[in-house]
Amino acid sequence: MAAILLSLLSIDNAGAQGIQFASVKISGQGINNVPRISWSIPLNLNVSKLSKKSVLITGLTLRNEGVIYDYGGSRFKKRAIAIGPTISLFGKVGESLIYSLGFAIDYNFHYKEKDFLNKERKNKEVRVREWGSNRVNKLNYSLKAGIGSAKGIYVFGEYFLREFLNRDYTQVTNGVESKPYANLTVNRFNIGIGFLINKL
Numbered sequence: 001m002a003a004i005l006l007s008l009l010s011i012d013n014a015g016a017q018g019i020q021f022a023s024v025k026i027s028g029q030g031i032n033n034v035p036r037i038s039w040s041i042p043l044n045l046n047v048s049k050l051s052k053k054s055v056l057i058t059g060l061t062l063r064n065e066g067v068i069y070d071y072g073g074s075r076f077k078k079r080a081i082a083i084g085p086t087i088s089l090f091g092k093v094g095e096s097l098i099y100s101l102g103f104a105i106d107y108n109f110h111y112k113e114k115d116f117l118n119k120e121r122k123n124k125e126v127r128v129r130e131w132g133s134n135r136v137n138k139l140n141y142s143l144k145a146g147i148g149s150a151k152g153i154y155v156f157g158e159y160f161l162r163e164f165l166n167r168d169y170t171q172v173t174n175g176v177e178s179k180p181y182a183n184l185t186v187n188r189f190n191i192g193i194g195f196l197i198n199k200l
Helices: 004-011
Strands: 013-028 035-051 053-070 075-091 097-116 124-133 140-150 154-160 172-174 176-178 183-196
Touching: 013 053, 053 097, 053 183, 097 154, 140 183
Parallel strands: none
Antiparallel strands: 013 035, 013 183, 035 053, 053 075, 075 097, 097 124, 097 140, 140 154, 154 183, 172 176
């Protein structure tokens, strides 16, 4: 089983750990974003050799994405678990340097919100847990670029092309309709480290 997994993962990252940053604005005014740790687990399904020093990889990636921000003396955490197709180009420069370029589509299938009154963990309130939630944009797209060592570790940057939250989402509370995210704008960017299974 382990051999099969290693074969599927091939030369792409066997997992990536990143620090996620965001531009968060309420009614157009920027507020304090707290960088968060995010992770991704790739399952590569096809590896095509383009040349002696480049390969094209397609597959699926499971990811934890979200945002943390402070507002009004409290802290708010919003996160989604997503899965979707990815395509990545890995190339080698000389004998020791690799680069990567990638594109991904994410389908956000589970969403959770937590609030921390006065930023204290003892005052945590889990307000939302939803499968297939319309509170986030269910589909998001990202561009990725990385550079690193051909021996196995590389750093990358990743930018998401759509906002995280669905600002048109409407909820009904006691018969009253509201749009809780109408004035909340969240755009995200990841910086992280990936690990290669095999040499290019």
